Amino acid sequence: MSFDLYALIQTIAIAALPVLFAITLHEAAHGYAARHFGDPTAWQQGRISLNPARHIDPIGTILIPAAILLFSGGAFLFGYAKPVPVNFGRLRNPKRDMLWVALAGPAANLFMALGWGLLLKLAWELPSNVFTLPLTRMSEIGIAVNCVLMALNLLPLPPLDGGRIAVSLLPHRLAWQFSRIEPWGFPILLLLLFTGILSDVMTPLVGFAARLVYSLYGFSY
Secondary structure: OOOOOHHHHHHHHHHHHHHHHHHHHHHHHHHHHHHHHOOOOHHHHHOOOOHHOOOOOHHHHHHHHHHHHHHOOOOOOOOOOOOOOHHHOOOOOHHHHHHHHHHHHHHHHHHHHHHHHHHHHHHOOOOOOOHHHHHHHHHHHHHHHHHHHHHHHOOOOOOHHHHHHHOOOOHHHHHHHHHOOOHHHHHHHHHHHHHHHHHHHHHHHHHHHHHHHHHHHOOOO
């Protein structure tokens, strides 16, 4: 494998902030939504916080993203944080409110992607200086990572957020049957990843989301 180690270290340094916030604020959003709809579990455990340190998983938030950056030559990023505990049985209306709790994570990623888009616009509009290029690159990574996490988590596969949304929307009998897939969710996801099916599904979804963000600020994608 041939790559520029110095360039890779630069990429990791620039990507650290957007990756960290994309992963951890996604989880915090679940906790905020769960508390709003009646489940204080995450709040009682001190997990409703914008402090990334409370959500960092040493493997999923640090080791895996760094390894993927290394082996992809800086072309791809993925990771996860410690899941925020949600007791769906404590929600005021468990089946209905599950939708909003699940949707809060991808919605947080959408808002962060839009926020990084605004920073990208500022980087282009403000007079050029020593921070222009790093801010541009950081903003581009922020948009990309948040679009990837949003699209991935909206896939209708339990325990991903899209799976929870599907369970909330399906009739009770179908919802119960569909929720039984959950123990097999991550093995199925890995199978889709290694067979290339996940890439085929994700590429147009991520592309659509990124184009939407870029177009809102007058950029082409």
